[in-house]
Amino acid sequence: MRAQVGNPQLLRTMNERLLLDHLWEHGEASRGELAKVTGLSKPTVSSALASLEAAGLVRLVGALSGRPGPTTAIYDMNTRAGLVAGVDIGRDWIRLAIADLRGEFIGRHDVRNSARSSADLVRRVQGLAHQVARDAGVNWSAVSYAVIGSPGVLDPVTGTLGFAPNLPGWGRPGLVDQLRAALQVESAIENDINLAAVGELARGAGQGVRNFVLVSIGTGVGMGIVINGALYVGGRGAAGEVSYLPAAELSVPALDARQRGPTEAIASAGGVVKAAQEAGLPVRSAREVFAAAADGDALAQAIVIAEGRRIGALITAVTAILDPDLVVLGGGVGRNLDVLSDAISGRIAELGPLRPDIVASALGDSGVLQGAVARALEVARDLLFDRRPRGA
Template identity: 45%
Template sequence: MTVVAGGAAAARPQLIREINEKVLLDHIRRSGPISRTELAGLTGLSKPTVSAALGSLERTGLVHVTGQRTGVPGPAANLYEVRPEAGFVLGLDVGREYLRGGIADLAGTVRSRLSVRTKAVDAMARIQELVDLTATLAAEVGIEVTQLTQTVLGSPGVYDPRLDALTLTGRLSGWDSPATLAALRERFGPSLMIENDVDAAAIAERAHGHGRDVDSFAFVSVGTGIGMGLVLDGKLRHGSHGVAGEIGYLPFTEGSGSDPRDARKRGGFDASASAAAVVRAARRAGVRGASTAEKVFAAAVRGDALAAAVVAEEALLVAKAVCTVITVVDPDLIVLGGGIGQAPGFLEAVTKQLHQLAPVMPEVKASVLGTETVVAGCLAAGLDRAWQTLVGNSAG
């Protein structure tokens, strides 16, 4: 027992140092350039403790002195800032038609960004395309792939630990095979973290969009697929089984574009209100040139009455789903995203229906983050994980 107690006592100062360094790094990331005196005031730590922690962070290359504060009483004070090149984070977005990626340095500056149309016909080919995309991004930054500190992959689906595989992966053929996850781990290494793509979009909204100053909001994505990212008390919620936000499985099957086969595979709401359902509804209604949901919405904007009726039906379906979220979670804000969620006039149409359906009306806004939302969320999540890892290593 004496050995255990001694080991715990020896580990305690190291743990305290690590906590202090994490606290300082968080303030430097958010408020830098910043002086030792300012850090002591913000954290409540003593000046000697701050000096010791900063010295450790400097030695490990996580922060550096970027200048001095002058023009105030007393001697000039060194200003500390995150050293951007201390590490790099890779964010990848896996879609059925496009693969998107970006690399950011530890200061959060995006150094490279790229979107490519996928030609893959199976999961292994798609993984190889992701590897090739990563190599191209790294070359643009001027680094080796081995210099990536953290990789975050935004993907449809949720992780099932019983199968050690992704499930509910929608329209990505073969993506739910255990061999796919094994291959991803092999190619991207131990720093790989996989996040549901819509949850990643919600992280981006939290970091850069309408959710920045909101404690609770739901990001509802309506496009090729349908999903929701839920932030409560400032934290992304996955649920006990990882399926929080899989609203595509809500049992709404009354839309004129609903397909029973899709409902069995991907859920009733997805089969009734996704982009494919909008196209089916438009064709059944006789809308000309209804090859994509975007063209259906464009026709409605031009005054096509048949297309407008399809859009109105879509708005009602989405409003019903959002009303369900409101009555269960009661968030401060609803953010609509995805190709349909951000389509011209759709926000107003959904809001009009919600006024008739919902017991209370939170704010409802359309996302302004664009097609790079998932990558932005992956980078934000990756930066948080990277800093945790780097500080732990420096304290060790």
């Protein structure tokens, strides 16, 4: 990539951004290396680096010597020029992380979601944000941008969250604005499973994969879609709401967005527990069902096989439409691929010739946070560059 010719101020700005983007993406480099990869002259590189260093966005990190010629200065971006935050709000857990400008976590806390109302949940998120900042030794005000992952789909017109039956009251008007006001930083709210897919793309099983889907089976059922290396959300943001796919085992007349979808009702963790209890197993969580199956309990094993077959049917439907290069399974249930694999593969084989590659999530409980941080970085980098001191 080469800077284009323009007026002097625009040209300086483009040169600075060109160098900063290279350091963000590729790490430390000398002035000579930067001149070579950008096509800029060495004096131009030196001038742009000096301006970026004065603005606090770039720093001198070392020098190479011991060879003929002058010492070579090595530069890198200043990863603490700003901070970003990721928030994962789920039915059972609230997770929050603060990261530097390369996405490395400098602080994180996971707490049980024991909130009794949406207002209480907003207060808990606010308190957790300041706690993570204190423990990391930074001020929460240093966070340039935050991305919040939540079940549901944000309606940009009304500002309400739909399709979030697992968080009662979460779709009420004004909630999103209250959440943003409580955090007191610029922020966005996105679907949690979409963010988990972004996390896998950035740091997990989806790295280097152009087309893949993340199918999450846990408290709820959802899917994040990556096409040509970018997240796909559809015309109204509801792409991947596979919880509402029809399920042969369940008929739900007059279904609306306040209810669980048919697939979610039977395939989620709650569906696994219900099926186990109806079979006579004294369990209270899907984890107990999988543990009993691992211990050889025949009833639990039958429940696990049935769950694997449901997931296999879901994957077949998704594959028939999207033909992804890879299917990543996540969520508290889905990530148990070691015990679900045979049942999933068997059901896929029964339903036709499609044979997608299936792997377990590489990020586990960190997927939404990693995706939220990755999305926050996309915005924060622009904000920090645009707000840098000029003419230093």
